[in-house]
Amino acid sequence: MxxxxxxxxxxxxxxxxxxxxxxxxxxxxxxxxxxxxxxxxxxxxxxxxxxxxxxxxxxxxxxxxxxxxxxxxxxxxxxxxxxxxxxxxxxxxxxxxxxxxxxxxxxxxxxxxxxxxxxxxxxxxxxxxxxxxxxxxxxxxxxxxxxxxxxxxxxxxxxxxxxxxxxxALERSTEQQRALARELVQEAQRREGELIGRSPELQKLREEIRLVAATDLAVLITGETGTGKELVARTLHAQSRRHDQVLVHINCAALPESIAESELFGHIKGAFTGATQDRAGKFELADGGTLFLDEIGELPLALQAKLLRALQQGEIQRVGSDRLLRVNVRLIAATNRDLAQEVAAGRFRADLYHRLKVYPLAVPALREHKGDIDLLCGYFLDQARSKLGLQQIGLHPLALARLQAYDWPGNVRELEHLLLRASLKAAREASDRPLIRAQQLDLPDEPPPTIAANLQHTRPDTLPETSLRDAVDAFQRQLICQVLEAHHGNWSATARALELDRANLNRLAKRLGLQS
CATH class of the missing domain: 3.30.450.40 (GAF domain)
Known part of the structure; x- marks a missing residue:
């Protein structure tokens, strides 16, 4: 009816x-x-x-x-x-x-x-x-x-x-999340171009990124502080199949141990004091995309077991909840620690270490690819020019030689900050066409070595893997720069110290790129 x-x-x-x-x-x-x-x-x-x-x-x-x-x-x-x-x-x-x-x-x-x-x-x-x-x-x-x-x-x-x-409201929220994801993707794609360098070390790193990016394998990025591990992670995500999804970044070193589990896996209302509402963790936010765990070596041992379960089974559990949630996350981790030593010392789980190290990527220290310093200087100086509102800013050849001779314990980040400070000093002295000189670099003072001292340290077992011409040019360039700096930029005094005719020294300096 x-x-x-x-x-x-x-x-x-x-x-x-x-x-x-x-x-x-x-x-x-x-x-x-x-x-x-x-x-x-x-x-x-x-x-x-x-x-x-x-x-x-x-x-x-x-x-x-x-x-x-x-x-x-x-x-x-x-x-x-x-x-x-x-x-x-x-x-x-x-x-x-x-x-x-x-x-x-x-x-x-x-x-x-x-x-x-x-x-x-x-x-x-x-x-x-x-x-x-x-x-x-x-x-x-x-x-x-x-x-x-x-x-x-x-x-x-x-x-x-x-x-x-x-x-x-849900549609607006979804659209906002999609817009955020698009913005993060675009940012990652913009930042991808910041992997500056043409050295064999950087070319090898780029090739390895392209190789592993096409997979969903977990990646462990290692390297000293300041080498650009976060940049490598963003570049890897931008080239992956998940590039149109969100990249969620969490710094494990900045996580208080009391809330680390909640930050990673979320919690339900009433799970602990201050949990006034349900909250999704970083794993849920990264579902379908990529989760980047920076400074993974700082993660507390108690939390490492739960992280291992999430990676192995693709399941997480909010703090205070009995319900398991399925997540599909591609994991990228980074650390400046030697995790193998941390495992041996009992500070890091061996099973988690091997689960993270499916595909390791080692980011070289700057002292290992000094041939990229000129490119990096050009890139960072352009950034400094934009930040300081300058039309242009130059780098004196002697200053570049000094940068190339330095050992860079702080790596690329140290170079970036040093050039920004030097740019500010140069702009203060000459606002129209500032030029960074060697004396404006915040580098430790080193006494100029004598010719005999340089020759003494050039032994057959320490010769660089390069042609004789390149090795001689590099030696001459470094020696001239050091002697010139010792004589406060006076070319005549430098010629006398090197026992060279001034005209011959000028021609040699131009060939070596020390004079325009």
Whole structure:
């Protein structure tokens, strides 16, 4: 047997609430369902926004009404409905103008007045969100309708408003997350170009990144502080199949042990003091993307076992919860520690170490690829020029030679910061065309070696793997720079100290790139 028309209407509204159909369609089905079971000529669902009522769906009213805005203070009937929690009926002789007089669709002349009117305010969680109104041309049309029926339809209308608002909020949140992911991806792609260098060491590193990026293997990036391990991780993610997903970065060294588990795996409300609501951890946030655990060697031992389980089984458990969550995360870890030594000392789990070290990437120290210093200087000076608002900034050949001779214990990061400081000093002395000179570099002073001292330390077993011409040029360049610096940039005194004719020294300096 076919259910009564009213039950069909309620069923139709309930189905609309349980589906993901567009909000406008849900609103329209709601008002149409009400009109199908109640003796009214028009129904309007209005949403309260910033003190105004805006129609979101109407039935039986002129279509252009959707574009109208109703200020309750200008419409006594709407004001009355908003002020009451129960349904409000207006007698035929109420003497109050109806906001929809002249708006009925069946009245093509737009001059008919409404004779029967009732409405109900809509609340969601004790918050007033809108109004549902019913109108009819027939006087007394609603006399036989009980308040409970109207209240039930009003509750469904309020639920529809809430449902659509929640869906739209989720859509906005999802879009924000996608925008954030796109921004992170674009940032990673921009930063990918910052892996500066043409040395064999850097070329090998780039090739290894390209090789492992195409897989989902766990990667352990090792290297001294300041070598650019984070940059390698971002470049790896940008070249991976997950490049359009988020890269979540967490610094394990900055994690207090008391909250480290919550940061990684999340927690539920009430799990510990201060856990006032459920919170997703970094593994959940990185689901489908990449999780970068920087300074993994600093992770507490107690947490390493749980991390191992997450990596092996792809399952995590929020603090305070019994439920297991499946996550699909590609892991990249980085450390400046020797994890093999940490394992031997009992400070790092051997099983976790081997699980992380599926594909190790070693980032070379700057002293191992000094041939890239000139490129790095050009890149960092351009950044310094932009930060300081300069048109250009140069580097004196003697300053470059001094940089190339330094051992760089702080690696690329130390070079970057040193050049920024030197740029500031040079700009202070010559704001139009600043030039960084050797004396403006914050490098430790070294006494200039004699020719005999240099020759003494050049033994066959320490010769570089290069051609004789290149080795001689490098030796001459370093020696000239050191002697020139010892004589405070005086070329004549330098020529006398090297027992060379001044003109010959100038020609040699130009060939070696020490003079323009």
């Amino acid at each position: 076919k259910p009564p028309l009213r039950d069909q209407a309620w069923l139709q509204i309930a189905v609309g609430l349980s589906t993901s159909m567009p909000g406008e369609l849900q609103y329209q089905r709601l008002v149409e369902s009400i009109c199908n079971v109640l003796p009214c000529d028009a129904v309007a669902l209005l949403k309260l926004q910033e003190g105004e009522l805006s129609p979101v769906a109407t039935y039986g009213l002129a279509p252009e009404l959707i574009g109208q805005r109703f200020r309750p203070a200008e419409h006594p009937r709407l004001q009355r409905i908003l002020s009451m929690r129960e349904p409000v009926r207006f007698p035929d002789d109420a003497g109050l103008p109806d906001p929809f007089d002249g708006w009925l669709a069946i009245d093509t002349e737009r001059n008919a007045d409404v004779h029967a009117c009732m409405g109900c305010s809509l609340y969601v969680d004790q918050q007033l969100v809108g109004v549902l109104t019913l109108d009819a041309l027939t006087p007394g049309a609603f006399d036989q309708i009980d308040d409970m029926t109207i209240a039930a339809f009003a509750a469904l209308a309020a639920a529809t408003l809430r449902n659509v608002a929640l869906i739209r």
